[in-house]
Amino acid sequence: MASDGIVPSPLFLGQGVEDEVIPIDMQRTLEAALCERGRAVETREYPGRTHMGVIAEGAPLIDDLYAWAVAVAAGKRPSNC
Numbered sequence: 001m002a003s004d005g006i007v008p009s010p011l012f013l014g015q016g017v018e019d020e021v022i023p024i025d026m027q028r029t030l031e032a033a034l035c036e037r038g039r040a041v042e043t044r045e046y047p048g049r050t051h052m053g054v055i056a057e058g059a060p061l062i063d064d065l066y067a068w069a070v071a072v073a074a075g076k077r078p079s080n081c
Helices: 024-036 061-073
Strands: 011-016 041-046
Touching: 011 024, 011 061, 024 041, 041 061
Parallel strands: 011 041
Antiparallel strands: none
């Protein structure tokens, strides 16, 4: 664990662009801050999806997250940074 309390493992951020609970700009700001600190971050934005819409039946987030986790477990260090 880093001195700031953040576990230095890769992070997946996925959010609906139409999220009515957490504005998409908050995810974008978080991603930029983490990238600035050298953190491996993979970000996905889902146009037309709301806060719960990203996990609704047929939504792509769950499949994307699963594929990302498999890649990380295989040693890939995915990152948008």
